[in-house]
Amino acid sequence: MTQDLFDPYAPQPQQSGNLPEFSVSDLSNALKRTVEDAFSFVRVRGEISGFKRASSGHLYLALKDDNAVLDAVCWRGVASKLGISPEDGMEVIVTGRLTTFPGRSKYQIVIDSMEVAGEGALLKLLEDRKKKLAAEGLFDADRKRPIPFLPEVIGIVTSPTGAVIRDIMHRLRERFPRRVLLWPVLVQGKGAAEQVAHAVRGFNELLPYGDIPRPDVLIVARGGGSLEDLWSFNEEIVARAVAESTIPVISAVGHETDTTLIDFVSDLRAPTPTGAAEKAVPVRLDLLAQVNDDGQRLIGAVRRSAGDKRMGLESAARALGDPRRMLEDRAQSLDNWSDRLPRATQSVLQQARARLNETASRLASPREQLSEKRNRLGNAGLKLQAVIDRQVQQQKSRLDRASAGLRPNDAKNDIRRNNRQIQDLSERLKRAMQNTLVREREGLARYDRLLESFSYRNVLKRGFAVVRDADGKLIDHAAMLAMGQHYRLEMQDGSADMQLAGDTSAVNSPATGTPAPQVEKPSQPAASAPQAEAAATSPAAEKPKKPRRKKDPTPKEDDRQGSLL
Structure with a gap:
């Protein structure tokens, strides 16, 4: 249950000490009634900030200074x-009432009307809109369409009760009556801009050959007034409708x-509505005078x-002769030719x-020609048969001579001679192959000796x-x-296993004068000891040495690998 906190006759809440206690809702509602009663009708001037149009159609904004x-x-x-x-950014003056919103503990003004604050603010807004539309290219000259010279139908967007329509109709009747x-x-007040934009778009939606003819040119007109009176024609919706029109607009x-x-944004600007009528149609009397003059x-x-043509024809006629006399001469010549x-004709036929x-x-x-041709053909046939017989006889004689020249003994002699040549060539091939193998074998032996000279076993022979x-x-x-590790020593006559024993430091510092570590040979069977001793004491000189051949550092011509080395 709520109560008026500012009503002296209202029951007082329970007090704790000297201060009364209120609930949050009671205090918020009391503050709301106080603000609404004290500021039920106010006019506030400020700059619009944070403007937002909700999907429900409500407008939310903030006024600031x-x-x-x-x-x-x-x-x-x-x-x-x-x-x-x-x-x-628009500076406006709003009229409304103040109220509070308890849900968020804030106060706000509920707007009943809104108007632009002063002519300076309107001019600033107009300049901003002009820059915006110019940046979009709506003012470009290449977008403007030419006005028809003599339109059949003229569409006018204006007030039906003002003096503007009367002036336009009067001037059209004076200059050149057209269908309007x-x-x-x-043209002023709320909804004027929307109606003008709708009218321009409506004219553009008409069909060219419909019941209502489509205008050839549009005139959007209004009389003079202050900046606020003309503001409907500064709205962006009107400017865009005119820019989108496919019909030329004055x-x-x-x-x-x-x-x-x-x-x-219009295609042509007229200083006054009367001037628009003058720009829409020409003067009929002037056209008639011009037509008469032309x-x-x-x-x-x-x-x-x-x-000029008549004079030229007469001059040509004087230069020509009398046609009748010329016809008479031609008629006489025709009669003469007719007699001849x-x-x-008879003379030509006789010739x-x-x-x-x-x-x-x-x-x-x-018949004589056929007989002659038949005789010639017979003679040609006899000559051809004689030639054929002679050629056959010659070929037979040649064949006989060729068959007589063929002898079996000559063929056998040729075969034996060819076999001897083959045997000679095969022997020469065998000798060449043997020589090649000998050279290759000698080159391989040289490479083997060279490889043996680089072997590490020759180093082992030196101790x-x-x-x-x-x-x-x-x-x-x-x-x-x-x-304590086991190692294997490889020497020139074999290999032996050993185990390293002694001081570790002596092993790791061989450059110093410390004694060498003791080498402990692995235990072997007694039978193998004499053999090892005999192998150790047997001098290497007892083995027969092969005579060392002197190496030829220069490779021979047929040694390809030697030449590469």
Whole structure:
């Protein structure tokens, strides 16, 4: 249960000490009623910030100045009736009431109306819109369409009750009467911009040959007024509708000094509505006068041209002879040729007949020609048979001579001679192969001796030994020796196992004067000791040495590998 905290007759809540206790809801509701009663109708001026249009149609924004910020809300029913379109940065004056929102512990103003704050703010907004549309290219000259010289139908978007439509109709009747279609709209106040934009788009949607003809040109007109009165034609929706129009548009808003956005996007700007009518149609009387003048000039030009042609024809006629006399001469010549024609025809026929007889006398009879051709053909056949017989006889004689020249003894002699040549060549091939093998074998022996000279076993013959560990790995540093390990020594006459015993430090420092480590040989059977001793005491000189051949460092010509080395 809520109560009025500021009602003196309301029951007082229980007090704890000297201060009363209130619930949060009671305090918030009491503050809400106090604010709404004290500020039920206020006018606030500020700059719009954070403007947002919700999907429900409500408008949410904030009004700010240099020192404070006030939240504002405009419900959907009021937002549709606003005369302007709110934007961020616009300075406006709003009328409404203050209220609080207990859910968030904030206060705000509920807007009932909104208007632009002063002419300076309107000019700034107009300049911003102009820059925006210019950046989009809506003011470019190449987008503007030419106005028809004499349109059949003119569409007018203006108020049906103002003086503008009367001035336009009067001037059209004076200059050149045309069919006019009027789309009545509001030209000032709320909803005017939307109606103008809808009218422009409506004219563009008409069919060219429909019941209502499509206009050839549009005139958007309004009388003069202040900047606020003409503001509907500065709305972006109107400018975009005119820019999208496929019909040429003439703008005639205000007086000559008034400028609106529609003037920049239209195809032609007229200073006044009367000037728009003058730009839409020409003067009919001027056209008639021009046609009459052109007709008179054309008639004069035709007459002068006809006179010139007549004079030229008369001059040509004087240069020519009398046609009748010329016809008489030609008729006399025709009669003369007519008399001579039969005699000339008979003479030509006689001459042709004589030439035909002469030609016929020189021609032979066809039977005689056939008989002559048959005789010639028979003679040619006899000659051909004689030639064939002679050629056959010659070929037979040649064949007989060839068969007589073939002898079996000559063929056998040729075969024996060829066999001897083959045997000779095979023997020469065997000797060449043996010589090649000998040279290759000698070259291989040289390479074997060269390889043997580089073998480490020759170093072992000079008293050195190779030390390996139990795994067969080569020991090439004293530091790799370890006490108690088994090693294998490879010498020139064989190999022996040993075990290293003694001081480890002596092994790891061979450069110093310390005694060498003791080598403990592995135990062997007694029978093998004399053999080992005999093998150790047997001098290497007892073995027969092969005589060492002197190496020839220069390879022979047939030794290819030697030449590479």
